[in-house]
Amino acid sequence: MCGKMLEIADPVHGQILLPYDIVQIINTPQFQRLKNIKQLGVMFVNKPETVHTRYDHCIGTYWASKRMLNKLEINSKWITKDKDWPVYRLSVEIAGLLHDIGHGPFSHAWETVVENYNHEWNAIPCVNAIFRQLDSSIFNNLRANRNFGIELIKALIVGEPNLLSTPMPEQYLFVFEIVNNKQCSLDVDKWDYLNRDHHCLKDFCNPDMNFIDVFLNAAVTDDGKHIQYRYEDYDKIYKLFTARFEFHLKAYRMQKNLACDYVLRKIIMDNNFKIDKKDITEITARDMDLFLKFTDDCVFDLIKDTVDFNCFKYPKQIELVDSSQPYDFILNNAFKGPGEEMPPDTQFHFYGDISKKASIKRDTKGVNEMLYFKFDKSIL
Secondary structure (H helix, E strand, O other), rough: OOEEEEEEEEEOOOEEEEOOHHHHHHHOHHHHHHHEOOOHHHHHOOOOOOOEHHHHHHHHHHHHHHHHHHHHHHHOOHHHHHOOOOHHHOOOOOOOHHOOOOOOOOOOOHHHHOOOOOOOHHOOOOOOOOHOOOHHHHHHHHHHHHHHHHHHHHHHOOOOOHHOOOOOHHHHHHHHHHHOOOOOOHHHHHHHHHHHHHHHOOOOOOOOOOOOHHHHOOOEEOOOOOEEEEEHHHHHHHHHHHHHHHHHHHHOOOHHHHHHHHHHHHHHHHOOOOOOOOHHHHHHOOOOOHEEEEEEHHHHHHOOOOOOHHHHHHHHHHHHHHOOOOOOOEEEEEOOOOOHHOOOOOHOOOOOOOOHHOOOOOOOOEEEEEEEEEEOOOOO
């Protein structure tokens, strides 16, 4: 601790200083649960080094949001002149901190198990529960005007301004392009998770990560509706999407990782696992007592005695085979190329000297392949 600040040595951002009010949020059981939710799901079965958690990522995203907000204030000085700005700024920071608070076990892997599970919408009851526990005066500012700040946090996480019961001034609509940017997909969530995953995966997936200036050079449009980026950083924007594509290609959608996701789903679907008499596929944050127990370790403990669980202990049991050979299951591995995943230029706003806009060649070639697997249960 440093006075009322908590100091964290983060492998991605370096020294992170957390104010006492933010520490209060981190100390809630809802946030502490994230220590037992792995960022990359069951990838650790094949890549043991991938054990970083949503806890780490959420703190990193909070810090990235602070850094971007600091630069927006410098690059667009008018936003600090409004007396209401501190509430908007704090709401963005806390939305960054809590944006993944609703994740199920093994993060996105759980969304392949329960197809209608949405971690963003599941965050809403978590945010409600957290703020019922907090009494700091700074949080009272968020409760003013019929809980406007708390409503804004939830809307920012989901990325939907329409969730607000009180419409916000158009001059602050740009805040919806910081944490969950549905305008052009550039947000601090990607800033952190791509760099955090790179820290763990760089030995076998090491793309060009030179895109942080995109966020640190950003400004706000004069009407306050959007964030705008420098023409000079146009090629760096593309680097973010090419880096994300490479992570999908070599890590997130690695063939054996997809197979482990399939096995997890198969085990859950083939059995009738319950926690306190409730089917685990039905557990959400609306059952808060159950949700707090609902972690990676909890699920692995439930399924550890099943026959298929051996695939997690001995991943070589899952073998990729040619389509002409006998197989046990087929998976479709499909994702867009970086040039297609990156939104069209019309969805971005730019400022500066247009002559400095770099020329890029959008690679639209994605991946679309059928994968055939068999279980070799003789391997122990």
